Amino acid sequence: MDSILASLPASLLGLVEDQMSNNEVSSDEELLDHFVSEGLTEEQARQALTYRDQYLVNIYLDGFTPILKGNEALRFNPYSRQFEPE
DSSP, X not given: OOTTTTTSOHHHHHHHHXXXXXXXXXXXXXXXXXXXXXXXXXXXXXXXXXXXXXXXXXXXXXXXXXXXXXXXXEEEETTTTEEEEO
């Protein structure tokens, strides 16, 4: 797990991953402000945003996301219809 985000409770981590996966309209600065208002430190919010591009273009298996599993994340491959390592 990402060491900077490891102290986040599951509920906050879920919010972060949901926003990065589904919020295509907010700028990084808007998301940064939103994450900080929800309880992340600025450092945590900035670190979370480093994953944004990955979350916007991939579907990850629950619990096997880049933040939680790093290089062991499993993304959906639409051609094989399976979750595979990145």
